[in-house]
Structures are given as structure tokens and as C-alpha cells.
Amino acid sequence: MAQATFVDYPNWNVSNQDNWVSVFRELDSEIPCTPLNTLFLHLFVAVDEYSVGCCKEIIRTVFKAVPELHFIFLIVPSYMSLGSTLITVFEQVGNIPSLTYDEDFAVHICHRHSHYPQLHVRNARVEDHDDLMPIFMRYDTLLKETYGEYFLAELIEAQDEENHAVVCEVSCVFSLL
Incomplete structure (x- = not known):
């Protein structure tokens, strides 16, 4: 019904794969993201009628499976909308420029505490x-x-x-x- 791909670096060319933390700290210093507690959503596909439920279940399962994980980021070109599904789990934290393209990218975040709080x-x-x-x-x-x-x-x-x-x-x- 749905599939998601998570990777440990940003999906667009907004930073070097091995040095993304400094870019995200400049975006919002209140988010203590590190390579050990952060993943990036690179791909999400779903059957329309089940997309919201599947999205929420996938996010909950990822947080459940990886106890150290606290943040999932989603980066899209700033002119794009997240749509009715992804907007239910992600909130925008800001914009960052691309290293190679002449456009900005919107950075969205999903927090563990909203989906699978730690005990x-x-x-x-x-x-x-x-x-x-x-x-x-x-x-x-x-x-x-x-x-x-x-x-x-x-x-x-x-x-x-x-x-x-x-x-x-x-x-x-x-x-x-």
C-alpha cells in the first residue's frame, strides 16, 4: 500500500553528505540534530486512499525500530507543496539554498515525540x-x-x-x- 525510503543524508544538494549538520544547525539551532539521531525521507509513495494512514504508520514504525532516532527531515523545492498526506506528519522549519541549483529548498521536520514518544x-x-x-x-x-x-x-x-x-x-x- 505504501513505501518510504530513509537515508542518513539530505536528498537534494543542499549540503555535503558528510557535513550537513552545520547547515541544519544554522537553520534552527534549537534542533539538536546529529548523524546519529536524524534521518531524511527521500521517497514516499502510497495508494491514495490509504496514504495518510500508511504514512503515519511508517513514521511510527521507523521511530519504534530506531530508538536513537529523534528527527526525520524532508527537503523539497520551496515552490512544491507537501500535499495532504505528508503535511499530516511534517512541519516546515525554514528554507535553505541549494549548492548547485539557483533555488531554495523548504526543510520540513517530523519529531519523535509526536509519533512514538520515548519511555x-x-x-x-x-x-x-x-x-x-x-x-x-x-x-x-x-x-x-x-x-x-x-x-x-x-x-x-x-x-x-x-x-x-x-x-x-x-x-x-x-x-x-
């Missing part, structure tokens, strides 16, 4: 109790009825060398493992 795992703290309890109570009140109102704080506080409690955060949403 942050850390040791649980007693202070997490107030954020975690609504999650527990949404699914089951038996734990609270059996062990008391502060069973979770006591469980977290009782951590030792053999018993650990960790918190997983995704966009400030907590889950205790």
Missing part, C-alpha cells in the same frame, strides 16, 4: 504517590481496601537491594512497574 524509566520516589494513586484507583480499589491508603508510598519506601520500584514516564504520564 523514561527511573527509580520510584515516595513523592510519586500522589501522581500514581489515581492510576491505580482507576482500575482497582481492592489494593487500597486491602493494604490501606498509603500502601504505594510504603512499597516505594521499602525498596532495597533486592526489591525495586520504577516509574515509567511518557509525556508526564506515570506507570509503576
Whole structure:
């Protein structure tokens, strides 16, 4: 239904393949792109009626498959439109000139956090109790009825060398493992 090709350098001649980072840092210094956390979309084709769903699924799958990946760039001549499909996952960050052509190219970006956020795992703290309890109570009140109102704080506080409690955060949403 769809196919996408990703490469680790820009698709148009907007920079040298081995020195594109400096060009993109000049474009937007707030984007910490590196060769290790960035890919470039070179080609996307899809059957029209499935294009948006396929595009979103491909982007999500790429971010899922490559945990280090944080940015996907798409570069097109500035006079071109992304169309109704690619505009759903990419946003324009600026324009850059070509090294060989007498025209500008529009640079679009797709961020990991919009499609497949990273899970942050850390040791649980007693202070997490107030954020975690609504999650527990949404699914089951038996734990609270059996062990008391502060069973979770006591469980977290009782951590030792053999018993650990960790918190997983995704966009400030907590889950205790």
C-alpha cells in the first residue's frame, strides 16, 4: 500500500553528505540534530486512499525500530507543496539554498515525540504517590481496601537491594512497574 525510503543524508544538494549538520544547525539551532539521531525521507509513495494512514504508520514504525532516532527531515523545492498526506506528519522549519541549483529548498521536520514518544524509566520516589494513586484507583480499589491508603508510598519506601520500584514516564504520564 505504501513505501518510504530513509537515508542518513539530505536528498537534494543542499549540503555535503558528510557535513550537513552545520547547515541544519544554522537553520534552527534549537534542533539538536546529529548523524546519529536524524534521518531524511527521500521517497514516499502510497495508494491514495490509504496514504495518510500508511504514512503515519511508517513514521511510527521507523521511530519504534530506531530508538536513537529523534528527527526525520524532508527537503523539497520551496515552490512544491507537501500535499495532504505528508503535511499530516511534517512541519516546515525554514528554507535553505541549494549548492548547485539557483533555488531554495523548504526543510520540513517530523519529531519523535509526536509519533512514538520515548519511555523514561527511573527509580520510584515516595513523592510519586500522589501522581500514581489515581492510576491505580482507576482500575482497582481492592489494593487500597486491602493494604490501606498509603500502601504505594510504603512499597516505594521499602525498596532495597533486592526489591525495586520504577516509574515509567511518557509525556508526564506515570506507570509503576
